[in-house]
Amino acid sequence: MSDIGFKGIFQNALLAVLSVALIFITWKLFVVISGYPPYIIAPPEVAIAHIWNNWAEMAPLLRATLYETVVGYVLGSAFGFAIAVLMAQFRAVQRVVYPGLIISQSIPIVAIAAPLALLFGFGMAPKLIVIGLIVFFPVAINVLDGLSSVDRDVLNLARVLGASPWRIFTKVKLPACLGPLFTGLKIGASYAVTGAVIGEWTASSTKGLGTYLLTSKASLNTAAVYGDTLLLTAIGVGSFVFMLVLGIIVTPWQWSATAPKWLQPKIRPTGKED
């Protein structure tokens, strides 16, 4: 729990921007040095130009894929959180469910997508299930870890202070697993878009960035393939950064020595109490 403060956060953000710039430069350099023709590989400026020039066509696709990603992500994370809480509170549930969790992650997603499409048709449902299946696991595992690693003495202290099991859960266990929860949420956020693409490829009648990728590839539209991939990556990175920032806001004690103003309880001067 290092006290890095605002300055540290700003420096980290700056480094992240530099890192992105480095990726684009490497990409551009590779295109130039390799000498591959434009129908094999597109340089960054061509990919960006494609998005710019075809925005009217791509914006609804982006919206569709973003929508699936967000809904699947939220549902998957909520499910992962709920199952972790149940497992932490009831040992029996943990013993029964835990092997199932591992098995669920061992089934190749592409393989399970086909039967899901047969079961639920080609609407939203199978896509959301594919995304949820990918997202819930890191959330569940991290939250379970966080909930089970709460210090026994802290729980005893809470009991001695007269806390009910419900308040021990809401006031001690839940805040204690916020850190691990956001670790899981961040991992899930970067995976969710992959789930959306797989969902669109295997179980979709509606259009999105995933289906666009397939048709672009089929028509050897390299600029479109790269532009599309860029947008998909932006969704993944955007979701990750969103959760990162949210995590920072929600856990101020991890980077600040004092509570931010809006979290400080108000204090009246003494003498007016009771």
Next chain:
Amino acid sequence: MTSATPPKLQIRGVGKRFDNVEALTPVSLDVQANEFVCIVGASGCGKSTLFNIVSGLLAPSEGSVLLDGKEIVNRPGQVGYMLQKDLLLPWRTALQNIVLGPALRGTLTQADYDRAAALATRYGLGSFLHAYPHALSGGMRQRVALMRTLTAGNDTLLLDEPFGALDYQTRVAMQSWLLDVWREMQRTIVFVTHDVDESIFLADRVVIMTPRPGRIHSVLPIDLPRPRMPAVLSDPAFMAAKRTIMEVLHPAPETTGSEAAAHV
């Protein structure tokens, strides 16, 4: 504190066996209201087991514990309890940790915050009210932990080696501070330590416990005047008490090496 008043806390024949091992032979102890009792003993003498029973966390194998004449066995929340580990919640500020008791019981009001802030300010934490625990020194953290125990609303406090993890200077300062708080706030304190100096400096009576199996060997009244200053450590009466306790804890011929060294 005359013996005519009924005891605040009565420990009556409380014993504990884990499987077939006797951790604590039945012990009895009466503590008067506003009394400061210290329990000293080597590791394994059952003092923590006794505390866990009195606090209501652990069921005794036999005996009963009465607070103001009422049975409190298996009923956590009746007495305040503080450990060597400060157990501050890292996501709560100093002030929020102090009011943890009311917060966990769902009775937290503005008045609790006001009182806690006044308490913290009076005892030197005024500019750290909104600091998170990781930004506080070890001594400050223990003070917050003690204020949390005070604010929990129990007039009887069990303190289990609360200063054991602090460096010598801080520990001495905290002992004087605790005596100030005790005098001003009128609480009954049972304080476990394995530091003999600490027990004599703080206590009205020192309860000496010995291990294998854990039991109370004797109870030694400390007739040193109050308020006590650190200079009392060189008082002849202090030295005499220390000698008495040391002779019980470390009988001359068979001084057990490692444990003896730890208490110096």
